[in-house]
Amino acid sequence: MSLPAAAALLLLLTVPLATFALYSVLTAGLFSVSGPLTLENYRAALGSSLNHTLATNSLVVGVATALISLALGLPIAYWLRFAAGRWQQFVLFLVVASMFASYLVRIYAWRTILGDNGVINRALEGLGLTSQPLGFLIFSRAAVVIALVHILLPYVILVLFAGFRPMPVAILESAQDLGANSLTRWRRIILPLMAAPAVTAFLFVFVLSAGDYVTPQFLGGTRGSMLGVQVQASFIEAGNWPLGAATGFVMLTGFLLCYGLALFALRLTRLDRVRWS
Amino acid sequence: MSSRNVLQRSPITALITIMALLFLFLPLAVVVLFSFHKTGGLSFPFKGFSLRWYRQVLSSPEFRASAENSLIVAAASCALTFVLGTLAAYGISRSSSRWRGPLSLLFFLPITLPGLFVGLALLVFFARLKLELSLRTVVLAHFVYVFPFFFLIARAAFDRMDIALEEAAADLGANHWKVFRRVTLPQVWPILVGAAALAFALSFDEFIITFFVIGPDSTLPLFIWSSLRRHVDPSINTVSTLLMTVTFGLSAIAFLFALRGERARARTLELSLRGEMDPGRSI
Numbered sequence: 195m196s197l198p199a200a201a202a203l204l205l206l207l208t209v210p211l212a213t214f215a216l217y218s219v220l221t222a223g224l225f226s227v228s229g230p231l232t233l234e235n236y237r238a239a240l241g242s243s244l245n246h247t248l249a250t251n252s253l254v255v256g257v258a259t260a261l262i263s264l265a266l267g268l269p270i271a272y273w274l275r276f277a278a279g280r281w282q283q284f285v286l287f288l289v290v291a292s293m294f295a296s297y298l299v300r301i302y303a304w305r306t307i308l309g310d311n312g313v314i315n316r317a318l319e320g321l322g323l324t325s326q327p328l329g330f331l332i333f334s335r336a337a338v339v340i341a342l343v344h345i346l347l348p349y350v351i352l353v354l355f356a357g358f359r360p361m362p363v364a365i366l367e368s369a370q371d372l373g374a375n376s377l378t379r380w381r382r383i384i385l386p387l388m389a390a391p392a393v394t395a396f397l398f399v400f401v402l403s404a405g406d407y408v409t410p411q412f413l414g415g416t417r418g419s420m421l422g423v424q425v426q427a428s429f430i431e432a433g434n435w436p437l438g439a440a441t442g443f444v445m446l447t448g449f450l451l452c453y454g455l456a457l458f459a460l461r462l463t464r465l466d467r468v469r470w471s
Numbered sequence: 472m473s474s475r476n477v478l479q480r481s482p483i484t485a486l487i488t489i490m491a492l493l494f495l496f497l498p499l500a501v502v503v504l505f506s507f508h509k510t511g512g513l514s515f516p517f518k519g520f521s522l523r524w525y526r527q528v529l530s531s532p533e534f535r536a537s538a539e540n541s542l543i544v545a546a547a548s549c550a551l552t553f554v555l556g557t558l559a560a561y562g563i564s565r566s567s568s569r570w571r572g573p574l575s576l577l578f579f580l581p582i583t584l585p586g587l588f589v590g591l592a593l594l595v596f597f598a599r600l601k602l603e604l605s606l607r608t609v610v611l612a613h614f615v616y617v618f619p620f621f622f623l624i625a626r627a628a629f630d631r632m633d634i635a636l637e638e639a640a641a642d643l644g645a646n647h648w649k650v651f652r653r654v655t656l657p658q659v660w661p662i663l664v665g666a667a668a669l670a671f672a673l674s675f676d677e678f679i680i681t682f683f684v685i686g687p688d689s690t691l692p693l694f695i696w697s698s699l700r701r702h703v704d705p706s707i708n709t710v711s712t713l714l715m716t717v718t719f720g721l722s723a724i725a726f727l728f729a730l731r732g733e734r735a736r737a738r739t740l741e742l743s744l745r746g747e748m749d750p751g752r753s754i
Contacts, residue, residue: 195562196574199555199618203577206615207589210596214588217595266491273484285488287726292495294722296676298695299711303498305699306505313501320516344495351491398583405585408679412699422587429591429683439595446588453583 218439227435235440245441248421252445255335255420256404259342260396263350266343267395268388271354276363286355293348301412304341308332308413333415341413342403350395357391389465393456401449421445499715506708524709534710537694544606544690545674548613552621552670555614557663560625561651565634575626582619586679589615594683604686612684613677617670624666624729628659631736658739665728672721676714 219231239245274282307313310327318324331337361384369379385392403409407422414420425445428438460466505512509521528534559578563571581589593612597604632655640654678692685693691714698707 196559196566196578197562199559199622200574200577202555203580203615203618206593206596206611207581208577210592211588213596213599214592266487269484269487270491273481273488277481277484283730285492287723288492288496290726291719291722292499294672294676294715294718295495295499296692296695296711296714296718298676298678298692298699299502299715300498302695302699302707302711303502307498307501344498347491347495401583402585405587406679407587408682408696422585425587425591429594435595438591442588442591446584449585 214439215443217436218443220436222434222436235436236444238437239441239444245421245424248419248424249445251335251410251414251418252404252420252422255338255342255410255418256400258335258339259346259403260399262339262343263347263399264354264392264396266347267350267354268384268392270351271358272384274351274355275358275361276366289348289351293352297345298408300344301341301409304337304344305332305412308337308340332413333417335414335418337413338410338418338420339403341409342399342406345409346399346402350399353395353398354388354391357388361387386465389463390460393460397453397456400452405445405449502708503712503715505705506712508705508708511705524706528706528709528713531706533689534694537689537691538713540606540688541675541690541692544609544613545671547610548617548674549667549671551610551614552617553663553667556618556621556625556666556670560622561629561655564626564629578622579619581615586616586677590680590683593680597684604684606685606688608684608686609681609688609690612680613674616677616680617673620673621666621670624669625659625663628662628732629655632658633739636739658735659732661728661735662732665725665732668721668725668728672718672725675721676718 217227218235219233220227221230221232221234274285278285305312308331309315310329310332312332314331315324315327318328319326365383365387366379369383374382404420405422406420407426410418410420410423414423421441422445425438425442428434428441432438457466504517506524507520507522508517508524509519512518559574563575563578590612593608593615594604597608602608636658637650637654640650645653676692678696681690681693682696689697691710695707695710695714698704698710
């Protein structure tokens with residue numbers, strides 16, 4: 195019964211990814227892409243100093259977005275699981291609903307808030323605190339991070355809430371009865387038990403934000419541009435598909451390495467073995 | 472004082488939750504508010520309400536064409552996902568084959584990839600096949616994107632079901648299809664409908680992948696994208712609000728159906744535990 199779906203995904207995902215990989219070792223001609231096979235695109239992609247800057251930006255934005263989302267998501271998921279009471283379903287609904295507030299609309303919303311004529315700058319001027327717009331609010335890595343946290347935080351909350359769900363209240367109660375204060379409970383019980391879902395959420399956010407190409411286009415400016423924008427531009431603007439494919443594949447390899455390293459680290463520390471039954 | 476009470480009072484996490492909800496909703500509220508603005512101004516002070524931007528947007532032919540395309544694409548990819556996803560989730564859930572692991576991984580794979588790669592890989596693939604980019608290619612791309620979300624929810628629903636009921640029906644002589652239609656489906660359909668609403672909403676709002684595989688056509692997110700590129704126009708607020716109304720509405724439907732599915736499941740479980748399951752009654 196799973197065959198039709200499996201065939202469809204093999205045809206529409208794995209075969210295209212393989213084609214994408216093939217393009218990265220071909221040469222771009224005027225109207226076509228052809229052989230012989232070459233590593234020239236990878237040399238160009240890895241050697242470009244612009245790409246180094248953009249990759250650094252992607253890395254910084256990805257890590258910052260993931261860390262901030264986790265720092266907010268953990269206490270929120272904890273509250274939902276242990277303290278929300280009758281508010282639980284309502285707040286969960288709000289979180290799910292906000293997940294569906296359009297991706298582009300959020301980017302647009304942050305542009306109207308952070309922009310030179312935006313809500314914040316106008317308010318500051320109105321209050322007489324500034325005489326000209328604070329230009330650094332928009333077109334920076336920080337602006338990109340804010341919008342990405344806004345986009346991805348709901349997913350993080352849901353993943354972490356699912357992680358908290360099977361955790362028995364009794365564990366925390368007994369820790370408390372034995373004299374552990376809330377800081378100790380977080381450090382010695384909650385964080386180790388939540389390591390696996392937290393790493394999952396971190397990777398999810400890191401990969402999606404470091405691989406984004408739209409948010410940096412509208413909020414990053416030149417200072418906050420990222421590698422995904424460059425890959426997109428190689429395809430759409432420059433029309434050099436092989437170079438774009440090679441740059442994209444370097445990115446993809448980086449993400450796969452992150453997945454591998456994280457799984458390895460979890461296994462090494464045996465934090466992936468938490469079972470409740 | 473019992474320790475339970477102390478755990479339940481968690482002022483710091485409560486404060487963080489409230490702040491985060493404000494952070495999530497205030498920017499969207501600004502967009503909605505200014506979609507009703509009387510003037511073209513995009514920041515405070517707010518000069519009063521009017522529906523002029525709605526009138527302007529709703530009478531724009533480009534907007535209508537984009538909205539229509541979005542509906543077509545979302546309906547088609549949602550239908551495709553519903554059929555293939557339900558089959559796949561049921562198959563995986565009831566199978567003990569050694570392909571179960573690899574297949575689950577394949578079905579999950581699209582979630583782990585940034586849309587950039589899915590979009591570019593499909594662009595290259597379609598170009599290689601000399602397949603012209605159109606709404607059809609967008610439907611195929613959206614299927615890849617929404618499939619894992621639908622599959623994960625549907626599979627969880629099938630996994631949690633009490634298999635004893637299906638076995639009992641089969642023992643009583645019902646064939647495969649009859650068991651599925653009369654016993655399995657009635658227990659999970661609210662969750663499947665919820666998951667389908669979610670798939671529809673995800674497709675309706677998709678931009679990252681769509682951008683690469685759409686060709687000359689437009690959908691609502693592409694309409695917003697191109698007006699974002701051109702200039703800051705107050706009607707973007709209106710289009711955004713309309714788009715969010717659709718996706719919010721769908722997510723509310725998804726949520727309600729999921730709750731309903733939860734309750735139906737609890738009831739079935741309770742009845743079957745008590746041994747009072749009445750086969751004549753639908754759940």
